[in-house]
Amino acid sequence: MPEPIDVVEALLFASDTPVEAERIQEVLDLESAAAAREIVEGLRARLDAEGRALQVMEVGGGFRLVTRPEVAPWLVKLARSRTRSRLSRPALETLAIIGYRQPVSRPEVDAVRGVNSDAVLDNLLERRMIRIAGRKESPGRPFLYETTREFLVAFGLRDLGDLPKVEGELIVPELAQAAAAQLAEPGPEEEITAAPDPSQQDPGPGGDRVSTSG
Amino acid sequence: MSAPETTTQGAVPESPGLTVRVESFVGPLDLLLHLCRTNEMDLSRLALRTITDQYLSHLEAVRFQDLEMAGSFMVMAATLIYLKSKLLLPANPDDQDEVLDEEGELLKRELEERLREYARVKALGAWLAEREAEQTLVYGRTTAELPPPEDIPLEDLSVHLLQRAMQRLIEDQQRRVPRQVEPNPLSVLERMSEILDLLRSTWSLLFSSVAGAERLRAEWVVTLLALLELVRLGQARARQADLFGEIVIERNAVSVREPARLVETDEESRPAADASGEALAAEGPRDSMPEEETPRAAATPPPDDEPRTEQGEPLNA
Numbered sequence: 001m002p003e004p005i006d007v008v009e010a011l012l013f014a015s016d017t018p019v020e021a022e023r024i025q026e027v028l029d030l031e032s033a034a035a036a037r038e039i040v041e042g043l044r045a046r047l048d049a050e051g052r053a054l055q056v057m058e059v060g061g062g063f064r065l066v067t068r069p070e071v072a073p074w075l076v077k078l079a080r081s082r083t084r085s086r087l088s089r090p091a092l093e094t095l096a097i098i099g100y101r102q103p104v105s106r107p108e109v110d111a112v113r114g115v116n117s118d119a120v121l122d123n124l125l126e127r128r129m130i131r132i133a134g135r136k137e138s139p140g141r142p143f144l145y146e147t148t149r150e151f152l153v154a155f156g157l158r159d160l161g162d163l164p165k166v167e168g169e170l171i172v173p174e175l176a177q178a179a180a181a182q183l184a185e186p187g188p189e190e191e192i193t194a195a196p197d198p199s200q201q202d203p204g205p206g207g208d209r210v211s212t213s214g
Numbered sequence: 215m216s217a218p219e220t221t222t223q224g225a226v227p228e229s230p231g232l233t234v235r236v237e238s239f240v241g242p243l244d245l246l247l248h249l250c251r252t253n254e255m256d257l258s259r260l261a262l263r264t265i266t267d268q269y270l271s272h273l274e275a276v277r278f279q280d281l282e283m284a285g286s287f288m289v290m291a292a293t294l295i296y297l298k299s300k301l302l303l304p305a306n307p308d309d310q311d312e313v314l315d316e317e318g319e320l321l322k323r324e325l326e327e328r329l330r331e332y333a334r335v336k337a338l339g340a341w342l343a344e345r346e347a348e349q350t351l352v353y354g355r356t357t358a359e360l361p362p363p364e365d366i367p368l369e370d371l372s373v374h375l376l377q378r379a380m381q382r383l384i385e386d387q388q389r390r391v392p393r394q395v396e397p398n399p400l401s402v403l404e405r406m407s408e409i410l411d412l413l414r415s416t417w418s419l420l421f422s423s424v425a426g427a428e429r430l431r432a433e434w435v436v437t438l439l440a441l442l443e444l445v446r447l448g449q450a451r452a453r454q455a456d457l458f459g460e461i462v463i464e465r466n467a468v469s470v471r472e473p474a475r476l477v478e479t480d481e482e483s484r485p486a487a488d489a490s491g492e493a494l495a496a497e498g499p500r501d502s503m504p505e506e507e508t509p510r511a512a513a514t515p516p517p518d519d520e521p522r523t524e525q526g527e528p529l530n531a
Contacts, residue, residue: 096338
């Protein structure tokens with residue numbers, strides 16, 4: 001009978017998306033998400049202690065098993081390509097605007113950047129860094145954009161609260177709620193963990209930071 | 215926060231010294247921010263005269279590829295010039311300082327606010343770039359071999375993706391235009407064989423029954439040529455009672471030769487027949503077909519003189 005820690009390792013190894021603590025709790029029939037988190041931490045410590053090439057990363061509201069940066073050169077060689085394609089500066093700045101102000105419409109993004117953002121938004125949509133969150137009830141009913149879980153994963157962010165704080169205009173009072181909503185939302189877990197409260201509270205450190213920031 | 219990329223070497227040959235390429239700025243605010251930074255200017259106290267002059271001199275050095283981008287730089291230029299023009303007509307002539315009227319002051323404050331906000335966005339962009347760079351060194355699974363869940367979560371499917379899929383479908387559909395199937399090009403020799411076959415079971419037949427009731431120009435021409443050839447070879451006879459009337463094809467009692475010999479030259483004569491058909495078709499509205507149904511009319515043929523000699527030769531040989 002494999003130990004829970006080994007099962008968790010297998011879960012993280014086989015999954016293509018971050019696995020939430022609640023999901024681990026459900027799969028392993030654990031008492032709480034906190035217990036799941038504990039096992040993950042155990043796995044993290046074990047991988048660290050053994051000096052393995054893999055590490056546990058907490059991103060996008062869940063856990064991922066990824067390689068350590070030190071082995072990246074060999075992986076690049078294995079892939080026979082130089083580096084992964086990176087986002088352009090306009091794309092990064094647009095992402096920053098959407099990250100803080102979401103959901104936000106294109107005219108609003110344009111206003112901050114001072115240039116038309118059509119092409120950039122298309123590119124970000126295609127890379128699934130953002131998605132359409134609906135339409136704004138303003139003239140022309142423009143699309144509203146918000147960041148995705150892929151965005152959090154691509155930038156190694158646990159949640160939106162991981163974004164640095166900025167004084168002034170960009171801080172939106174609803175940021176904390178938006179972040180919490182984003183966390184509560186993902187995936188089919190909603191039906192499984194019937195009570196939404198633990199899922200919102202569970203990403204403890206991240207959630208804490210969000211509330212203090214907002 | 216790092217300064218934007220500048221190039222010291224000849225981006226614009228005619229202006230010597232340090233040249234800052236506007237192409238490396240992602241927008242007018244980016245350029246304006248750069249100018250404020252290099253002048254160590256407070257973002258809440260823009261020196262409009264200096265900044266406007268510098269901004270404009272940068273613009274002059276630039277050829278824009280992208281009209282939209284050029285437009286956004288021009289809008290900013292217009293705003294700056296407008297503000298500067300207000301300074302030239304000070305509300306209080308005694309003021310040495312840059313003093314604007316109320317409207318100008320509002321405009322300036324709005325510009326400063328936008329600039330400050332852009333500065334924050336730019337810093338955040340740089341921060342994200344660092345995070346991204348760190349993350350590119352870290353590899354995890356992007357596809358799983360686990361079977362997909364039975365219920366597909368729809369939360370990641372946006373209208374945009376749906377629209378994209380639809381568009382792809384439509385484009386595919388458009389590319390799949392029904393292929394035009396070309397009928398086998400008519401061949402004079404084949405038609406000759408057909409006529410001979412028919413004449414074996416009957417003594418006489420009508421030209422129109424061979425050429426087809428649809429009165430397709432190519433059909434009629436090929437049939438006529440075939441008939442004329444058969445007449446020339448003495449394998450059939452043709453009779454036309456009156457001008458433009460029906461042609462009756464009759465078996466020539468003497469004819470015993472098999473059409474097999476004719477078929478040998480099939481390949482050579484096919485394009486010729488084809489060409490003659492086309493030449494006639496290209497000729498335009500000239501539907502007085504019966505006119506040509508007499509051997510005499512065919513002797514002075516429609517402008518397809520070349521194909522005629524071509525297809526005549528192999529038969530003679």
